[in-house]
Amino acid sequence: MRCAHIAGTNGKGSVAEYLSSILTAAEQRCGCYTSPHILSPEERIRIGKEPIGSEELSALLGEVKEKGLAVNGSLFAQYTAAALLWFERRGADIAVIETGLGGRLDPTNVIIPEVTVLTPVDFDHTELLGSTLAQIAAEKCGIIKPGVPVISARQKPEARKVITDECARKGSPLTVADGAEVISRSLNGQTFIFEGVEYRVASIGAAQPDNAALAVLAAKRLGAGEESIKNGLKGAKLECRTQYLPGSPDILLDGAHNPASVDMLKETLFEYFPDEDKTLLFACMRDKDHRAMIKSLDGLFSGVFVTRAQTQRGEAPEKLAESFGGGCVVEEDAAAAFEKAMRRAKERNGLLVVCGSFYLAGKVLKILRDKAI
Numbered sequence: 473m474r475c476a477h478i479a480g481t482n483g484k485g486s487v488a489e490y491l492s493s494i495l496t497a498a499e500q501r502c503g504c505y506t507s508p509h510i511l512s513p514e515e516r517i518r519i520g521k522e523p524i525g526s527e528e529l530s531a532l533l534g535e536v537k538e539k540g541l542a543v544n545g546s547l548f549a550q551y552t553a554a555a556l557l558w559f560e561r562r563g564a565d566i567a568v569i570e571t572g573l574g575g576r577l578d579p580t581n582v583i584i585p586e587v588t589v590l591t592p593v594d595f596d597h598t599e600l601l602g603s604t605l606a607q608i609a610a611e612k613c614g615i616i617k618p619g620v621p622v623i624s625a626r627q628k629p630e631a632r633k634v635i636t637d638e639c640a641r642k643g644s645p646l647t648v649a650d651g652a653e654v655i656s657r658s659l660n661g662q663t664f665i666f667e668g669v670e671y672r673v674a675s676i677g678a679a680q681p682d683n684a685a686l687a688v689l690a691a692k693r694l695g696a697g698e699e700s701i702k703n704g705l706k707g708a709k710l711e712c713r714t715q716y717l718p719g720s721p722d723i724l725l726d727g728a729h730n731p732a733s734v735d736m737l738k739e740t741l742f743e744y745f746p747d748e749d750k751t752l753l754f755a756c757m758r759d760k761d762h763r764a765m766i767k768s769l770d771g772l773f774s775g776v777f778v779t780r781a782q783t784q785r786g787e788a789p790e791k792l793a794e795s796f797g798g799g800c801v802v803e804e805d806a807a808a809a810f811e812k813a814m815r816r817a818k819e820r821n822g823l824l825v826v827c828g829s830f831y832l833a834g835k836v837l838k839i840l841r842d843k844a845i
Contacts, residue, residue, distance in 0.1 A: 473503075473565070473567055475566065477585040477588050478590075480589075481612075481732065482591060482732055483679055483683045484591050485506050485713065486675075486710055487589055487687050488504060494687060494705065495568070496704065497696075498704070500566050501563060501564045501566075502565065502566050505517055505555040509834075524558055528558065532554035532558060533554050535557070536553040541553040541557070543579045552579040552582075569585070573600065573601075574612065576610075577611075587622075587623060587693040588617065590622060592679075593605060594730065595731065595732070597759070605630040606633070610634050610638075618642045618643055619642070621646075623648075624647070625682060649682065649689055651685075652666045652685045655670070659718070659744065661676065662675070666684075669698065671702055672705065673705050674708070675708075675715070677710075677726075677737075677740055679736045713727060714736075721751075724823060725836060726826065727834075728827045749817075750822055751777070751825070753779065753810060753825070754777070755778065755806065756792070756832075757787060759785070760829075762795055770796075770797075776796055780806060781832045810835070
């Protein structure tokens with residue numbers, strides 16, 4: 473089975489969605505393996521738009537465990553083995569595989585891809601990947617295979633040097649995606665020029681044209697034609713990645729969970745919502761740099777609500793409130809916090825921004841979906 477392998481700090485999931493959408497538009501049976509899930513574990517593993525069934529997933533996880541097929545005992549490794557088995561048994565022509573964390577030691581690093589994609593490298597999971605960009609980039613570069621072409625986003629100098637040196641060492645041709653030029657944007661999406669061709673994506677996120685450009689280069693390496701690329705990008709749906717949901721109030725859902733991704737969210741807010749009254753609902757995990765994220769968000773919102781993203785690993789909302797400097801509404805229960813924040817944003821005819829964690833964004837999306845039923 474042919475594969476594309478994606479690593480990086482931010483944008484991996486978006487690039488995976490764009491690339492799998494393009495390959496599906498090219499009439500390939502394209503498997504896609506991503507994480508974390510937003511609403512259900514089954515969405516991590518799919519062919520085209522069809523996720524694996526819950527019974528199939530349960531049976532495969534049992535088989536993986538019984539036969540010892542995972543590279544280690546982690547649940548992510550078991551999911552990875554199950555995904556690769558399912559893709560093979562369901563006759564996938566190609567699979568887009570997103571790393572879970574890092575790259576060198578990631579359970580997905582058992583494949584030999586036709587193309588490797590590196591999204592922007594920045595600070596996250598520093599306790600596991602290292603405290604410098606060079607160390608983090610070296611871990612991400614662990615997925616580079618000898619002779620396999622590498623497509624990289626524009627990187628900060630320290631990360632760029634590591635990537636360039638590793639590609640040279642392994643004889644892997646390196647292509648850097650120069651920035652996409654946005655020529656029009658609205659709340660319905662963005663049109664951009666990349667390598668002289670016009671493309672469109674439905675997402676409003678500031679990072680999305682560059683993410684899409686990486687997918688364009690990868691898709692061309694995999695043999696996709698221009699029409700499939702355009703249709704695939706246009707049809708890709710990115711949930712909880714600067715996802716704009718018009719309503720009363722309007723809501724912007726974003727899984728931004730490290731300082732770099734919060735900076736991109738901030739850029740999106742400046743571009744699309746400079747004058748709107750904005751209310752923030754924020755939560756994050758304990759292993760995230762919440763102080764840096766909060767510092768970036770400081771002063772943008774007329775009201776802030778903090779909650780717990782996840783019971784076991786979520787940061788205490790009281791601690792988050794301290795970093796905001798007080799004046800926040802503290803609510804332990806995420807659903808209750810969302811209702812309060814939504815009520816305030818509606819009363820002020822403003823925008824509700826939800827960010828800090830995919831866990832929080834997913835909970836909010838589920839609440840909204842359940843209400844719509």
